[in-house]
Amino acid sequence: MPHTSDKENLQAAFTALVRQHQDALFAGAMQFTGNRADAEDLLQETLMRAYVGFKRSQDIEKPRAWLFKIMRNAYINRYHKNRRQPAGVSYDEGLDHKVDEIFSRSDEEPQDKFFGQFLDSEIVTALNSLPDQFREAVALCDISGLSYEDISNVLDCPLGTVRSRISRGREILFHKLYDYARERGLLPKGDKGK
Amino acid sequence: MECREAKELLHADCDGELGDAERQRLTGHVRKCRGCTAYEKMMKALKSRVRAAAAPVDLPLAEAVLERVTGVSGGGGYRGFFAKGFFRPGVFQAVAAAAVLACAVFFGISLVKPAPTMASIVVMRHLMRQEGRLVLDTHANCCKDLQEWFESHSGRPVHIPDISYPRIRVDGGTLYRHGTGNSIFLAAYSLEGQPVTVCVCTGPNITFGSGKVFTAGQRTGMIETGQGYTLISWRSGQIVNVLITPFDEAKSKEIFASIK
Numbered sequence: 001m002p003h004t005s006d007k008e009n010l011q012a013a014f015t016a017l018v019r020q021h022q023d024a025l026f027a028g029a030m031q032f033t034g035n036r037a038d039a040e041d042l043l044q045e046t047l048m049r050a051y052v053g054f055k056r057s058q059d060i061e062k063p064r065a066w067l068f069k070i071m072r073n074a075y076i077n078r079y080h081k082n083r084r085q086p087a088g089v090s091y092d093e094g095l096d097h098k099v100d101e102i103f104s105r106s107d108e109e110p111q112d113k114f115f116g117q118f119l120d121s122e123i124v125t126a127l128n129s130l131p132d133q134f135r136e137a138v139a140l141c142d143i144s145g146l147s148y149e150d151i152s153n154v155l156d157c158p159l160g161t162v163r164s165r166i167s168r169g170r171e172i173l174f175h176k177l178y179d180y181a182r183e184r185g186l187l188p189k190g191d192k193g194k
Numbered sequence: 195m196e197c198r199e200a201k202e203l204l205h206a207d208c209d210g211e212l213g214d215a216e217r218q219r220l221t222g223h224v225r226k227c228r229g230c231t232a233y234e235k236m237m238k239a240l241k242s243r244v245r246a247a248a249a250p251v252d253l254p255l256a257e258a259v260l261e262r263v264t265g266v267s268g269g270g271g272y273r274g275f276f277a278k279g280f281f282r283p284g285v286f287q288a289v290a291a292a293a294v295l296a297c298a299v300f301f302g303i304s305l306v307k308p309a310p311t312m313a314s315i316v317v318m319r320h321l322m323r324q325e326g327r328l329v330l331d332t333h334a335n336c337c338k339d340l341q342e343w344f345e346s347h348s349g350r351p352v353h354i355p356d357i358s359y360p361r362i363r364v365d366g367g368t369l370y371r372h373g374t375g376n377s378i379f380l381a382a383y384s385l386e387g388q389p390v391t392v393c394v395c396t397g398p399n400i401t402f403g404s405g406k407v408f409t410a411g412q413r414t415g416m417i418e419t420g421q422g423y424t425l426i427s428w429r430s431g432q433i434v435n436v437l438i439t440p441f442d443e444a445k446s447k448e449i450f451a452s453i454k
Contacts, residue, residue: 027248041429096229103232111239123247141209142241143248148211167205170237173244 014054018047021064024144028068031139032075034128042078046071065150068140072154095171098178118177126176134169141166195223197230204234208241393437402427402435 018025025046029039049070060066102110115123127135136155140146146154151162181187203220206212212220224230377396405418405425415428426436 030248096233099232099236100229102236111236114236115239115243118243118247120247123243127244127247138244139248142244148206148209163202163206163211166209167202170205170240174236174240177240 010055010058013058014051017054017060017063018050018067021067024064024146025067025071028071028139028144031127031135031143032071034124042071042075045074045078049074062150062153064146065153068144068146068150068154072136095175098175114181115177117181122180123177126173126180129176130169130172134165134172137162137165138169138173195219197223197227200224200227200230201233204230205237208234208238394434395436396434402433 026039026043029043029046033039033042046067050067053066053070054060102114107113127139130138133155137151140151140154141148148159148162148166151166152159155162157165178187200220200223203212203216204224207217207220224234402416405416407416415426417427418425424438426438428434
């Protein structure tokens, strides 16, 4: 059993390490689980597992990627049955047309106006509706701020796969938001989407 | 370069993940391609919007979780049971029964005796359950007084829940559902001859307490003891906060008066 001062040093070192990444971790947990209550549980479980690992070895090369990998594994273990399978999303067609439509308006910065009309919750809901492989990649990049290399470590996949999942994920997300805006009449008059 | 390749590279570029050579090739294509220029603007705006829409980081929450895991307290101390934001909405009666059980155990240990270690809490709890020592005598009069006071104070009837739990008999108490959706159960008991007030709060906006980490079975929570109070927090679906104080009618009324 560690001496008290050793234990305190260990706790302090772990606390310092986690504090550097806690905002990204909580945002990541929110993204994994989709709600605050589960995010709290997932964050707690992640840190508990991480602390156990940290006690064994403090030589962690990439702490952020390490923490996210633990979080993802904890998430998979807990919610494995509910994991969404990679969907055969058929969104290959029509993206250019939709982008063109938004840019055909005479507004300045039409892209900002387009995305600015959504509530935060609508954006998050759309993101959560992506198949896991895309959602994870986009969230780890855009919300948690991980590098492609770190995402590759967390998701256990090659860099090229990370790159394609991010680009594909954002495109699907754009389609979903566009279609949502179209269904609810959120697109400004003059836009005539398919 | 084809547009399809350029589009994938555009994402990597806006993420700062593109090497010089690839960026040069990409720039050459985008300059000449109106479609890819629009696509680039759209995807950059999407990235920014997603980042902005992500849940705001709740640093106090992350701090609290960190404290729970390491046992290192931020030293904030007892911030006050009546503090704004303490109460938020929730599920209740089943939690209340378990809460009363936990309260009784923790009260028995942590108010009467010096602060215990986590291991001793778990062992003691187990032993007390086995021995059937957790038998609470309801202070019926106290509950009735509180109920009548609250009904006259609020002008509305209160529900007396019928809560039972193995080896514990709870005959009364006052359940109050706050307009915010928070639920508050207030009751007076005697525990081993000592009258105590137990106040259990649960709801979606309740914040986790601070103090020391305890583990009971699969649950991890926080327990904080101070002059005349014990505050216990754990999660049971939602956050549950339990305040145990020596019975004090005036204090109990103050609790209800503070949750308007």
